[in-house]
Structure formats: structure tokens, C-alpha cells
Amino acid sequence: MKKTIWYSIVLIAMLVLAACSGESASAPKGSNESNGGGESNETFTYASTSDAVGLSPILMNDAVSANITEHVYEQLFTRNSETQEFDPLLAESYENPDEKTWVIKLKEGIKFHDGSPFNAEAVKYTFDKLRDPATAAPRASLLEPVDTITVVDEHTVEIKTKYPYGPFLAALSHTNAAIVSPTADKKQDLMKDPVGTGPYKFVSWTPGDKVELEANEDYWDGAPALKKIAFKVVPEISTAISMLQTGEVQFIDNLPTEQVKRLESMKNINIEKKDGTSVYYLAFNHSRERNQDADFRKAVSLAVDRDAFVSKLNGLGVRSDSVIGPQVFGFDEGADKAGTAYDVEAAKALVEKNGYGDEPIKLLTANRDNFILMAEIVQAQLTEAGFKVEIESLEWATFLDTARAGEYDMTFLSWSNVTADGSELLYPNFHSDNVGSSNRSQYSNPKFDELVVQSRTTIDQDKRLQILDQANHLMIEENVVLPMYHGIVTTAMDKNYTGLEVDPTGKWSLKNVTKK
Amino acid sequence: MIALIVRRGIQLVFLLLGISFLVFSSMYIAPGDPATMVGGPTATETDLEAIRDNLGLNDPFLVQYGRYLKHAAQGDFGYSYQTKQSVSEAIAIRFPNTLKLAIASMIVAVVIGIFAGLISALKHNSWLDVTSTTFALAGISIPNFWLGALLILVFAVNLQWLPVGGLSAPFYTVDGIKQLVLPAITLGTGSAAMIARMARSSMLEVIKADYVRTARAKGVKERNVIWIHTLKNGMIPVITVIGLNFGFLLGGTIITEKVFAINGVGRLMIDSIAMRDFPMVQGSVLLVATLFVVVNLIVDIVYTFIDPRISYD
Amino acid sequence: MTNAVLTEERMAVVKKKEKVYVTTLRRLLKNKLAVAGLIIILLQIGMAIFAPLIATQDPIKQNLAASELPMFSDGHWLGTDNYGRDVWTRIVYGARISLLVGITAVSLGLIGGVTLGLLGGYYKKLDGVIMRVVDLLFSFPGILLAMLIIAILGTNLVNVAIAISIWSIPTCARIVRGSVLSIKQKEYIMAMKSLGASDFRIMMRHILPNAFAPIIVFATMRMATAILSTASLSYLGLGAQPPTPEWGAMISQGQDYMWTSPHLTIVPGIAIMLTVFAFNVVGDGLRDALDPNMNI
Numbered sequence A: 001m002k003k004t005i006w007y008s009i010v011l012i013a014m015l016v017l018a019a020c021s022g023e024s025a026s027a028p029k030g031s032n033e034s035n036g037g038g039e040s041n042e043t044f045t046y047a048s049t050s051d052a053v054g055l056s057p058i059l060m061n062d063a064v065s066a067n068i069t070e071h072v073y074e075q076l077f078t079r080n081s082e083t084q085e086f087d088p089l090l091a092e093s094y095e096n097p098d099e100k101t102w103v104i105k106l107k108e109g110i111k112f113h114d115g116s117p118f119n120a121e122a123v124k125y126t127f128d129k130l131r132d133p134a135t136a137a138p139r140a141s142l143l144e145p146v147d148t149i150t151v152v153d154e155h156t157v158e159i160k161t162k163y164p165y166g167p168f169l170a171a172l173s174h175t176n177a178a179i180v181s182p183t184a185d186k187k188q189d190l191m192k193d194p195v196g197t198g199p200y201k202f203v204s205w206t207p208g209d210k211v212e213l214e215a216n217e218d219y220w221d222g223a224p225a226l227k228k229i230a231f232k233v234v235p236e237i238s239t240a241i242s243m244l245q246t247g248e249v250q251f252i253d254n255l256p257t258e259q260v261k262r263l264e265s266m267k268n269i270n271i272e273k274k275d276g277t278s279v280y281y282l283a284f285n286h287s288r289e290r291n292q293d294a295d296f297r298k299a300v301s302l303a304v305d306r307d308a309f310v311s312k313l314n315g316l317g318v319r320s321d322s323v324i325g326p327q328v329f330g331f332d333e334g335a336d337k338a339g340t341a342y343d344v345e346a347a348k349a350l351v352e353k354n355g356y357g358d359e360p361i362k363l364l365t366a367n368r369d370n371f372i373l374m375a376e377i378v379q380a381q382l383t384e385a386g387f388k389v390e391i392e393s394l395e396w397a398t399f400l401d402t403a404r405a406g407e408y409d410m411t412f413l414s415w416s417n418v419t420a421d422g423s424e425l426l427y428p429n430f431h432s433d434n435v436g437s438s439n440r441s442q443y444s445n446p447k448f449d450e451l452v453v454q455s456r457t458t459i460d461q462d463k464r465l466q467i468l469d470q471a472n473h474l475m476i477e478e479n480v481v482l483p484m485y486h487g488i489v490t491t492a493m494d495k496n497y498t499g500l501e502v503d504p505t506g507k508w509s510l511k512n513v514t515k516k
Numbered sequence B: 001m002i003a004l005i006v007r008r009g010i011q012l013v014f015l016l017l018g019i020s021f022l023v024f025s026s027m028y029i030a031p032g033d034p035a036t037m038v039g040g041p042t043a044t045e046t047d048l049e050a051i052r053d054n055l056g057l058n059d060p061f062l063v064q065y066g067r068y069l070k071h072a073a074q075g076d077f078g079y080s081y082q083t084k085q086s087v088s089e090a091i092a093i094r095f096p097n098t099l100k101l102a103i104a105s106m107i108v109a110v111v112i113g114i115f116a117g118l119i120s121a122l123k124h125n126s127w128l129d130v131t132s133t134t135f136a137l138a139g140i141s142i143p144n145f146w147l148g149a150l151l152i153l154v155f156a157v158n159l160q161w162l163p164v165g166g167l168s169a170p171f172y173t174v175d176g177i178k179q180l181v182l183p184a185i186t187l188g189t190g191s192a193a194m195i196a197r198m199a200r201s202s203m204l205e206v207i208k209a210d211y212v213r214t215a216r217a218k219g220v221k222e223r224n225v226i227w228i229h230t231l232k233n234g235m236i237p238v239i240t241v242i243g244l245n246f247g248f249l250l251g252g253t254i255i256t257e258k259v260f261a262i263n264g265v266g267r268l269m270i271d272s273i274a275m276r277d278f279p280m281v282q283g284s285v286l287l288v289a290t291l292f293v294v295v296n297l298i299v300d301i302v303y304t305f306i307d308p309r310i311s312y313d
Numbered sequence C: 001m002t003n004a005v006l007t008e009e010r011m012a013v014v015k016k017k018e019k020v021y022v023t024t025l026r027r028l029l030k031n032k033l034a035v036a037g038l039i040i041i042l043l044q045i046g047m048a049i050f051a052p053l054i055a056t057q058d059p060i061k062q063n064l065a066a067s068e069l070p071m072f073s074d075g076h077w078l079g080t081d082n083y084g085r086d087v088w089t090r091i092v093y094g095a096r097i098s099l100l101v102g103i104t105a106v107s108l109g110l111i112g113g114v115t116l117g118l119l120g121g122y123y124k125k126l127d128g129v130i131m132r133v134v135d136l137l138f139s140f141p142g143i144l145l146a147m148l149i150i151a152i153l154g155t156n157l158v159n160v161a162i163a164i165s166i167w168s169i170p171t172c173a174r175i176v177r178g179s180v181l182s183i184k185q186k187e188y189i190m191a192m193k194s195l196g197a198s199d200f201r202i203m204m205r206h207i208l209p210n211a212f213a214p215i216i217v218f219a220t221m222r223m224a225t226a227i228l229s230t231a232s233l234s235y236l237g238l239g240a241q242p243p244t245p246e247w248g249a250m251i252s253q254g255q256d257y258m259w260t261s262p263h264l265t266i267v268p269g270i271a272i273m274l275t276v277f278a279f280n281v282v283g284d285g286l287r288d289a290l291d292p293n294m295n296i
Helices: A002-026 A063-072 A120-131 A168-172 A182-187 A237-246 A257-265 A294-303 A306-311 A344-354 A371-384 A396-404 A423-430 A446-457 A461-477 B002-029 B034-039 B045-055 B061-073 B087-122 B127-141 B144-158 B174-208 B210-217 B222-259 B265-275 B278-306 C002-030 C032-049 C087-122 C124-138 C142-153 C157-184 C187-194 C199-235 C247-255 C263-290
Strands: A043-048 A077-079 A086-088 A091-095 A101-106 A146-153 A156-161 A200-206 A210-215 A228-233 A251-253 A269-284 A361-366 A389-394 A410-415 A481-494
Touching (some): A043 A063, A043 A237, A063 A200, A063 A210, A077 A168, A086 A091, A101 A120, A120 A146, A120 A182, A237 A251, A237 A257, A237 A481, A257 A269, A294 A344, A294 A371, A306 A481, A361 A396, A410 A423, A423 A446, A423 A461, A446 A461, B002 B278, B034 B045, B087 B127, B087 B174, B087 B222, B087 B278, B127 B174, B127 C032, B144 B174, B144 B222, B144 C199, B144 C263, B174 B222, B210 B222, B222 B265, B265 B278, B265 C142, C002 C263, C032 C087, C032 C263, C087 C157, C087 C199, C087 C247, C087 C263, C187 C199, C199 C247, C199 C263, C247 C263
Parallel strands (some): A043 A251, A361 A389, A361 A410
Antiparallel strands (some): A200 A210, A251 A481, A269 A481
16 A cells, blocks of 8 residues: 555656756746845846737837837837937938938947947848838838838938828837847847847747846947846736735836726835827727717717716826827817817707617727726716617627727727827728728728828928818817827836836836936 | 556547647637737738738638648647747746646645545534534635735735745745745635545545444554544545546636736636637647646546556456 | 336335435534525525615616725715725625526536436447547636637627536536436336336436436536636626626726725625535535435
């Protein structure tokens, strides 16, 4: 009998051994530090709720990956979060000899992390690859207006566009327009092993767990103070907040509205809030007959008390009637209160007169973030006015497909405007070209389309502002969508650190963060 | 016994075929297009078409499934739609964490379960019995995710005795053990309860058995009666429950890994289902199913050792 | 003649059964924990049936001005949630949903499991195939199976019930098959067969009633699992559609407020725990009362 007991012990030991041998194989190269127990090692850790997809700006297209690539790569231009202007980054200066030509001078003496020089050839290589249909880059559309790219000399490129393109600097400052090292790109997969010119160099990536970067000591703008940074995956935001509280992570962003009070009560962190460029709106499916009735949309707009909703966001939302948000190029103060004001009695009257309450409304919503909150509150408010509303909440993948195919009556959509340009909001979301892809409200209006096209092909920024304002007013007056709120960019960081730079688009940089 | 292993091996192959077909077809019918998840919200229909072509999603169902099987038979379980990483590699990174969690939870479950079960049985119908039965049943009645969140609140945030999440430190270090404590308790309580229940009833039965009575009558010391005569025989059904619970634990890791930010196979599974990353879903489900079958095989083998009367031939 | 004998035998079986029920009940009532469980279940059933009388407010009526009220507030003794809905009302109405989902899931699972178990146990030819299907379902982590099914069918409570029911099929099928195998060889069944009774009749009238004890124990315990699983699926965002007052959904929503309004998760958590506990102890008690050697 003893034998059998021993046998069981051996079996268990084998299982344990299997676990531990698998473990050593998976440990990231050269890292034997632990994150447990809260003891301080110098790694500065940021927690996100999902993992990066890939680390090549040409091929990735998600916010989590962007947070990382923004530290490894750089663009020619960058949007100054204070002045909202576009400042040169890797570029030195630019000029427009004519409306369709951009001559860009590059900074000299910059090197990629692999030692190869940053030059006009690298810019051409990157952009050509980004727009090459064979690459199938998800954001190839950024350079869609580009006709030719020519290397003038080692540090000058000339880009010609097919037509005058207004938001071109915005496009060039986009995360996905960052410049990659051509030598590295030919040699390795940048999705897994990125090489750029940025303040941080890639060290390791344990998929599902974390990406580690180290300071680029040769950075052209001075080496960053934080020597090691990590981007860690913590799927549950409550867990991430607890880890922030106990010092297991130092920094999180996108604070959930539900937990603002908790975060504010934590003494070891600093919370930063900044008005952002994202917009969340109630969308009508314009391919449905009922939604084409302007009175119906009006009745819905009258019935939704947006002030009451925004007050539930615990200060993490800006109330404005404008579709183009206050931080987005194209916003004019006049649009702020131009929308349909809340008036439940008027809504009731309309509902009763036209029998809007007879047929139920299918209110589609994604089951994440603030979408459920919006859906539940709007459902209650619409019910109050006499509508019949059924919520259908779907997980993200199914939601995206259902919304794209237009299989709903009303839904909630959002747009985080990475370039902070109004054209970049109106074109993908509401231009009839994009019905069936990103125009999920299936909106199609020739007059509106024309304004949007104009806003894209005009170079004069003042004129663009006017055109965008016109398009904005058109949407507001016709209740094409009902903007629920405009996002606020939020971060929470360990009090021992300062110097975080946050942009209204939600981007942030650890480049100048120092430990107190 | 070799015959047993061979037979189970053959059964396993067919089982895996069945499972892969089930998963493959359910992912195929499920709404939500993998191309949309790859292409992102701005992708046009042409982009999506290109992505679908590229991933081979335009082929008829059986062609796709056949291709998968062919590659799988050669040991190639495909590449993630999202990250292009090889499925085997992705799983190899995460599996040790899941295994660590499952084993640690099993230890918690077995220790608590057998202890509680023994006490209940030995002090049958006493207040100790009632208390430990109540606790055992309360254990299976607590929603996993709820217990996890409460444990984090109390032990990690308020008392700061243990870390909140992660499982990055090696398990043989103090940090590694600390990281395992809360998740293992969260996941282990349910199984502890089931083991306790089984241990109690099977011990009760054995205690009444003739040979134990004889042993007592013969004047064998009470301690030896319990440890040698009773425990050994009472443990046989308990081992089955442990085997079955291992499968239960592997399923339970899905939620525990999410709550405690553990980079394991369970989380890979839900994330991949959410992203419609079919090859990843397939790979991780097949792994879990294989493990389940293998553990049960081990249980059966252990069985034959403990109780020579049992034979599978 | 033979018929008369058979009828007599049947009568004896029936009488014996009646006696079995009485003794079972008596034994069950001796078990203090089981009695406590029974009381909780009865209370819950009462809550579910008389919900509108017990809780006079509307479970989905919002009042944003009075949200996140603490416990023992005026008019809301269990406080209000983040939409200002009365937590007590939602708990009471939630009892309905838990019971409904639980009963639906368990009944569907029983129908599937009993059918497979009967067929597998009775027809040798079908046995191999059916047991392989059962093995297949068995080696699948339950929650994953449920997730796949919900991904296909869509997110709502009916589909949750279906998903959970499938997960109880394999165990139920094994239990029933076991009973069938042991009863099939009994003499009176052989006799019925030789008298030309149809297979269906034999299965329904003679075999199934004998498997009744393990089935009832299984069903009771499955209620517990089903309620718990519904909550887990809700936590993963795959449960009830808002604003349905489902307990699991209440917990997962409340979890976001755990640090500021802990009652929003603790109250529904306790509700689930008590219910699941009750079904578990009653199941346990039933097993002990019916047949302590039952292998469930």
C-alpha cells in the first residue's frame, strides 16, 4: 500500500515539475524581477485592460498598441495639446509651394534604435509601405490623398497629393503615420520586435501579460528619466485600481465613471482630467423608415434628458449639443446649445399625436463601458415619454457587425477622434461613402456629403472651420444624431511621479515623467 | 494497464475530433465576423473582404475544417487572427500559469475538503459536523467572482497582506506563493466543498463497515483505525471527485484569471471568443479537454493501485 | 392469471413507494440543515409569486436624483442602486428570475439527460454512440460551453437557460443510464417484455419511476448550480438584458461601486448564496433520506 501512496506523490510531483519547467521557458528574457508584494523596483508600470495586438504602426490599429508604439516611434509632426497647432517632431519645417505640394525638411542626426539613420528615404519607405495595397494596412486611408512621395535630398521629402487636402498635417501626426526603421522592417517583424526613433526601446513582450521598454539613452531630445517602463495587462479595471492603490502599478488611464469616487478617496495618487476629443451619441438608423421622420427624431431628442445623464458620469463627461466636440477642430461656440432641449411634455404630445409608442424600438447597445449606462437611462427616459423601448445588449464583436449591417432602430456609438479634426469625425461616421462600413447610422444626405468633402479638400484652415461648423449645425438641427456627451481624458498616477503629458485625444507620454 | 492507456488514448483522439468539430462549427455559426475584429471599426467592405480572403474565411465550412485538421495533425494549430502569433506558442506562455493556479487550488481544496470531511464523519452529528457541513455547503454556494472581489478588498487592499493580482513570480518564491493564495482560495472553495461532502459520506460508510469494527474489537489503537483502515478505503470515491473537480477547476480558471489579472489559458479562451480569434479558441479548448481526459485517466490508474479489486481490462 | 400477478406486484410496488415517500419526508424533516434549506426555498417561492405585493415599487423605475442611497434609507431599506432603483424590490423580483431560469435550465437538462440515459441504458446499440456524446460534453468546461452557445444564440435569459441545461445533460444521462442498467435485468421487467409490452411503456412506467430518487436529488442540486452559473454568465456580460433585475447582473454591476456602496454587491451576493445554499442542503438531505449510498 505504501507503494501506491508513493506513486501518487510521484504523479503530483510530475505535474508540479511540468508547471515549473513550462514557466522557465516562458519567462521574458533577462527579467527576473517580481511584481509581487509591492516592493519597489524601478520599473514604472502602466495597466491596461487588454493586450496589445502588435507593435508596428503600419499594421496595428488599436488603442492599447498605440500607447506602446507612441513611446517607441515618432511621427513627422505632433499636435501640441496646449495650442492645438501641429508642431514639427521628426520634421524640422514644411512649406506648401502650391495647394497640392508639401515639402518637408527633416531633423538631422537622428538615429533609429538599431543604429540606422533617420532620413528622407525612411520616410518614403514608411509611407509607401503604409499606402501599398499589398500591405493591407488598416489605416492606409490616412495617406489615401497622397499621389507621389519623392526624396529630394537626404533630409527633404516632397509629397504631392491628388487634390488639396486640408487635414494632411493631422494625418501625418497620426499614431499610424509614425516612421519605422527600413532596415529593421526588412529584417524582422516589427509587430513583435519594434524599432523606431522614440524615447523608449523595446525589451520584451510576454503576450497576455506585459510589454517592457527601456530608456533610449541616445534619444535626440535627451534620454527620459524613467529607465524601465512596463505595459501590463489587467483585464478587470477594479483589480487595476486596487493594484494602483497597493503600488503594484503606477499608472492607469480611462478611469471608469463608476469608480471615480473610490479613486478620489485614494491618497497615494494624482488624478488628472482633461477635456477630450471623443464623442458618444445616440444614433438613429437612417435606413429605417420611422427614423427618416424628422418629427420622430425630434420627439426622441425632446425626451432624452442629457443633463441628467451627464450628471451620472461623476464629472467624466462634457455636456454639449454639438456633434463636433469642444476640443475638436471645427467646433464653434454657437453649436454648443443649438440642439433640441429637453422637454418631456412636448415629447409626450408628439408621441401621442403620431402614435410613436405603438411600435417598440429596438435599442441596441454594446455591453461595455458607459454604453449600458446610456442605454438604461435613455430607455427609462424614453419610456417616460411614452415610447416602448427594448434594450438589446450585445458583446462587442456581434455589436460591431449588427451596427455595421444596420440591423437596429437606435444605438449608441462613439468616436475617439485621434487627430482631433472635425473632418476625421464627419467623413468616416456620416458620409454616405461609408455606409456599410464605418457609417453605422447609415446616414446619407447629399448636401451634407458635399460639405464634408469640401472640408477635406480645402487648405485654408479658417475656411475649413466655417464649412465644418455648417455641417455640424445641419446635423444638430435635423437631430441626425443625439450627442450624449463628450469624453474627458482621465489618468491616475502614483503621487511619487510627475511630468505626465496628456493630450485631449487620450494619448499620453511618459517621456518627461520623473520620480520625485 | 497499458491496454487501458492505449484504449483511452484512442478514445481521446476521437474525443478531440468531436470537440474540434463542435468548436469549429459553433464559431462558424456564431454571429460576429473575425474580419471586423481584425480590420477595426473603420475597415471598409473591401478591406474586410481582403482580410477574409487572407484568413481563408471565404472557403466553404468543410474545406476550412479539413484544412485545420490537416495542419493540426502535423502539430500546427494555426496562428492567431489578431496577433499572428502561433497558437501553440501563445498557449505555452499561458499554460504554466493556469496549471499553477489549478494545482494550488486543488491543494487548497483537498486539504480543506478532506479535513472538513473527516471531522464531520468522525464527529458525526455533533455541532462540529453541522458547522463544517454548513461551511462546506456555503463554499459551493458563493459565486466565484464575488468571493474573489471580496478577498481582494479585504486582504489585498485593506490589510495589504497579499498582492492584488498577477502571477509573474516563480511559484517557489515567497512572492510567488503570496500571489497564489487569494486566487487559489477563490477557486478552491467550491471544490473543497464537494470533496468534503464526498469524504464525509464515504468515511461514514467505511466506519460502519465490518472490518473496521473488527479492527476496533481486536484492540487496534483508535488512531491507527482511522489512519490505516478507514482513511485508505474511504478515500477511493474521494479520488474520483478530485479527478472530476480538476476539470471543474480548469473551467473555473476563466473567471478567477479575469478577477486576479492572471495571464492564463482561461482568459485566453474568453478573450479569443470575444475577438472571434478562432484558432486560439480551438487550441485552448482542445488543451483543456485533453487535460481533463488525462487527469481522469490518472485517477483511474491511481484507483487500480489503491483498490486492487478494480480492473479496467 | 399472469396479468393479475403482475398487477398485484405493481400494487405492492406502489404501496411500498408511498411508504418510501413518507419515510423519506420524515427523515428529511429530521435533518435540521435541510429544514432550514426548505424554509429558505419556500420563502423564495413565496417572494417570487407574490413579488408585486411584497415590494410595492417598480423594479425598473429609475430615480437618478436618489441613486446609491445607503441601506436603511427612507423608503428604501436596502438602499438604491446607481440608477436610483430600489434594491429590495429588485431582489424580490430577482427571485422570480432566478427560479425561472433555474427551473427551465434544470427541466431542459433533465429532458435531455433522461432521454439520452434511457436510450443508452435500454438499447445496447445506441449506448456506445450516446456515451461518447456524453463524454464529449463532459470534457468541455461548462462555462465555456455556455459561452459558445450564447455566442451562437445571442445574449438573453432564455438562451442562458438553454446553455446551462446542456451542461447538466451528461451527468444526468450517466445517472439515469446507471439506474436503467441495474433495473433492466430485474425479473418483472423481463416478464413485461416477454408479454409484449412496448419498449416505450416499459421505460416510462417501470424503469423511469425507479430512477426517480437519484433524479430528484440531482435536480435539486442542479438548481443550485444553475442559479450560480447564471450569475457567473451575467458577470461575464452574457446574462440578462438590462434592466432585468437578475441577481448576478446586480452583483456585477454593483461591483463597480463596491468601494463606495458595498451593499450593491453584498445584498444580491447574499441572496444568491442563501438560495444556492438552500438547494444544496435540501439536495444533500434528500440524498441522505432516500439512499445514503447514492452516488451523486
